[in-house]
Amino acid sequence: MGYAHSHRWSNPSLGTASITGERYTSTGFMEREWNHIWSKVWLLIARAADIPDSGDFMVEDIGTESFVTVRQHDGSLQVFLNHCPYKGGRLILEPEGNIEAFWSPYCGSKWFLNGQPFNASEVILPSIRNDSIAGFVFMTMNKNAPSLKEYLGPVWDDWKRYKSEDWVRTSAASVSVNCNWKVPQDNSCESYHLPTVHPQGEYWIEHDYKQCVFDWCDEGHNRMAIQMGAPAQSLRDKDLRIDDQLASMLTPWGLDPSDFVGREYETRVALQKAKREQAESKGYRIEDLDDDQLTDAYHYNIFPNVTVSFAGCEYVSMQRMRPHPQDPEQCYYDNFTFGAKGSENDADLDGLGGKEWLQEGRERQFFTYGDRLMNRTIADQDLSVVVGQQLGLNSRGFTGVTLSQQEHRLQRFHEVIDQYLECPK
Numbered sequence: 395m396g397y398a399h400s401h402r403w404s405n406p407s408l409g410t411a412s413i414t415g416e417r418y419t420s421t422g423f424m425e426r427e428w429n430h431i432w433s434k435v436w437l438l439i440a441r442a443a444d445i446p447d448s449g450d451f452m453v454e455d456i457g458t459e460s461f462v463t464v465r466q467h468d469g470s471l472q473v474f475l476n477h478c479p480y481k482g483g484r485l486i487l488e489p490e491g492n493i494e495a496f497w498s499p500y501c502g503s504k505w506f507l508n509g510q511p512f513n514a515s516e517v518i519l520p521s522i523r524n525d526s527i528a529g530f531v532f533m534t535m536n537k538n539a540p541s542l543k544e545y546l547g548p549v550w551d552d553w554k555r556y557k558s559e560d561w562v563r564t565s566a567a568s569v570s571v572n573c574n575w576k577v578p579q580d581n582s583c584e585s586y587h588l589p590t591v592h593p594q595g596e597y598w599i600e601h602d603y604k605q606c607v608f609d610w611c612d613e614g615h616n617r618m619a620i621q622m623g624a625p626a627q628s629l630r631d632k633d634l635r636i637d638d639q640l641a642s643m644l645t646p647w648g649l650d651p652s653d654f655v656g657r658e659y660e661t662r663v664a665l666q667k668a669k670r671e672q673a674e675s676k677g678y679r680i681e682d683l684d685d686d687q688l689t690d691a692y693h694y695n696i697f698p699n700v701t702v703s704f705a706g707c708e709y710v711s712m713q714r715m716r717p718h719p720q721d722p723e724q725c726y727y728d729n730f731t732f733g734a735k736g737s738e739n740d741a742d743l744d745g746l747g748g749k750e751w752l753q754e755g756r757e758r759q760f761f762t763y764g765d766r767l768m769n770r771t772i773a774d775q776d777l778s779v780v781v782g783q784q785l786g787l788n789s790r791g792f793t794g795v796t797l798s799q800q801e802h803r804l805q806r807f808h809e810v811i812d813q814y815l816e817c818p819k
């Protein structure tokens with residue numbers, strides 16, 4: 395038993411709608427998504443701790459729009475459309491940095507950080523509704539949208555428990571990929587690919603979906619809780635041992651991997667006990683977390699385009715799929731990781747993702763898929779399947795996605811898309 399067992403979601407009944415290829419390839423479908431989804435929902439746009447000082451900003455392009463989130467002099471955040479209201483040109487071309495004021499490089503107009511014009515006779519930059527949870531900043535273009543708390547439903551209380559507002563960025567990659575934005579999001583709505591795409595994880599994360607807890611909610615989001623910090627049950631009669639990655643999760647907490655030879659499945663509970671005893675003195679704030687949350691992966695798919703995964707009490711990763719402005723067969727895939735206060739010196743961070751990505755630091759890397767790797771093993775493995783999948787989704791012979799029993803969350807994701815598409819613009 396754990397937190398997910400004792401806090402199940404509503405799990406509304408599912409339909410049987412087929413998931414056809416045109417959802418991933420059609421310009422018409424893409425336009426419907428823009429009018430009925432992207433312009434209506436709350437979208438994850440920034441991380442508050444990434445822009446700590448007044449004038450710090452982050453720019454994100456989503457479809458045909460560009461948004462800039464700016465820290466104000468009073469400490470609050472505001473989000474603006476990133477274009478000159480007179481001439482349409484982008485106000486800010488850099489992805490992040492610091493400004494003293496907005497300035498139109500074409501007409502020369504200037505605005506204060508709060509969007510008020512220097513010259514009172516000029517127009518203001520209208521701000522866009524935003525709100526934050528767990529350090530993640532969301533915004534919505536929909537004036538009639540519910541509050542972010544209402545929009546997120548049960549996610550809100552789940553995330554509050556981690557006290558992750560001040561967790562700091564440890565890596566950031568943005569990759570241009572030749573696939574529809576939904577292909578990577580589909581991938582993160584199921585776990586049956588763990589043994590095939592991420593075979594190395596068998597030594598430290600449970601691979602059997604029957605051991606996972608899946609939930610989905612009326613608000614359109616879903617959740618998966620997977621046991622982590624011990625070998626998968628599938629290794630019981632095979633190669634059961636403590637591998638280097640699992641060892642690197644144990645040693646920062648004073649646990650000696652050699653003590654677990656012959657009792658390999660006891661590592662997860664031992665880790666939970668050690669974390670409960672030591673975390674506070676290391677700077678972590680775990681008082682609201684259940685024991686299973688100290689080790690396990692709690693994986694949230696936030697409708698429409700974000701996956702947030704808390705990995706134990708140490709770090710959280712954010713995957714965000716942003717639609718291309720014109721082409722339904724391209725998207726931008728963001729993979730950011732944030733470490734908890736206290737995790738800075740814990741070697742288990744590199745055990746979870748490969749050591750290289752930590753060495754790259756927090757500077758955001760922009761590149762095209764195929765030019766290089768993110769150096770985050772699991773994320774690189776996930777992207778390795780999506781481009782090929784997109785090619786097949788175009789085939790005349792492809793009649794629709796076949797879902798296995800454990801892919802209810804994926805079915806639900808597409809049903810929520812359909813529900814939005816059926817609503818008036």
Ligand SMILES: [Fe+2]
Binds near residue numbers: 581587591592772
């Ligand atoms: Fe994966």
